[in-house]
Amino acid sequence: MDGAGGGRGAPEAGPYGKEGNRATKKETRAAAVAALRPRYAEDLARGTERFFEPRRTDCPWCGSARLEGRLRTTDLFQHKPGRFALDRCLDCGHVFQNPRLNPVGLEFYYRDFYDGLGERDIGGLFAGRRRAYVKRAESLRPFAQAPGNWLDVGTGHGHFCEAARAVFPGTLFDGLDLSAGVELAERAGRVARGIRGGFVERVAELADGYDVVSMFHYLEHSTDPRGELRAAHRALRPGGHLLIEVPDPESRFARLLGRWWLPWLQPQHLHFVPVANLRRELSGLGFTVVAEEHAGPHDPVDLLGAVWLLLNAVAPPDDLPWLAPPPGRLRRLLRTAVLLAGVPALLAATVLDRLLVKPLAGRGRLANAYRVLARRD
Structure with a gap:
């Protein structure tokens, strides 16, 4: 939510009456926190171990048993209880959460981050990134001048789609997301159609329907990145483009900063795919990688x-x-x-x-993210 409201001059009705009696933001938040506390207390009374799947002994990307511990940390963002581990495959370089959160754990740790208690803050943060969204859209221009329609997977509140219309004014943008934010995006007019649900589960109704599919900082949240890539291939028309942006696990800052590297985002980020692995996977699915960028997607926040x-x-x-x-x-x-x-x-x-750092981001693996554009053959 972007703080839109009624007329500025009129007194607003709040939870405790008109302007003179209205609760302050601090009081409103305190009341919301107090209302949520019993449910969280009940969840945590049973411990956090129930939030995890069994630990894997092999790499989910290549199957190798040669794993090393990459990171041990806590939730540095919401400060919810629990400890999280990332392992790295010594053969293919894939980094993954191990043990991984199960569906109950994912619900617990996502709750009140993008919606609920955290919705206003996160919505405001995303709304303020318009320049970055425009640059993402512009990266397609040399390869597709006027796509008819575009599906943004993991669209959140739809702010990318709203910004991208300035680059492609004739393109119809749809958004897909698991959260209620996508429905808000449709009501706000940021997307033509808000599709709520999982991409893999909804792709049958979207097959061969789009000229462009984008996944901006989405794959790392997925429990099955390969399944998401297969779904993207199915949703695209032949000759359509898949635009992906993800954190780069090979960034030097990932090692230099350790658990304080922002893109680790534990416990939400489950998979970190090195760019070579992603290129090979896309090729095997029937895509041709037409562009790879490192400096452009870098976010100067390390x-x-x-x-x-x-x-x-x-x-x-x-x-x-x-x-x-x-x-x-x-x-x-x-x-x-x-x-x-x-x-x-x-x-x-x-x-x-x-x-x-920003001027050097394209050299020496300093970039914290990379972007790949692939064409469905």
Whole structure:
């Protein structure tokens, strides 16, 4: 949600009456947190072990048993309880969550991140990335001048589709997502059609229906990346294009920053596919890779994100329904003090990200993401 509302001059009715009596945002959030607390307490009373599948002893991409521990971390974003591990295949380089969250675990850790308690913040964050969305759309221009229709898989609230219309004004954009955000996107007019559900499950009704399918930072969330790629092949018309952008597990910052590297995004990101693996898979499915980019998709937030995650680990957010008990005055003051002390580090990290790292992102594997464009043969 982007904060749209009624007329600015008129008093607004809120949960406690008109403007004079209206609850502040802080009070409204506190009430929402209190309402959610019993459910989270019930979920966590049974422990977090039930959220995981059995640990794998082989690579889900190539089947090799030669695995090494890549990362051990906690939830540095929502601070929900639990510990998470990423393993790396020594043969193909695939990085994957192991043990992986099961459906119950995925529901628990996604809850109140993109919707519910976190919907407004995440919606605002995505809405502010218009320039990046336009650049993503422009990457198709040398290969397809005027696609008739486009399916954005994992569209969220549809902000990419809204921005991409400036690049392709004659293109019809549909969005697909598991969350209710896609229905909001259709109501807001950001997508022509909002399709709610899993791509693999819904692809039969979408077969041979699109000139372009995009997956921007979507595959890493999938439990079966190969199945998603097969679904994309099925949804595209012959000659159509598949546009993929994902975190690059071979980025130097992934090793330098360890658990503080923002794109690890545990526990949500389940698979990290090296670009060579993705190219081979696409070729085997009947695609021709026509472009590969590293500098363009790089998001200059590696150092800033690491500092922010560290500050939040030292002083977690004020009040969250899965953390008990609610914070007292001392803890709130401590968080304020930590954040204020961290401002110089945040500013320095921002400057380094933008002025030093970004110009070099296309060299030496400094980019934190890559983009591949493939044509269905």
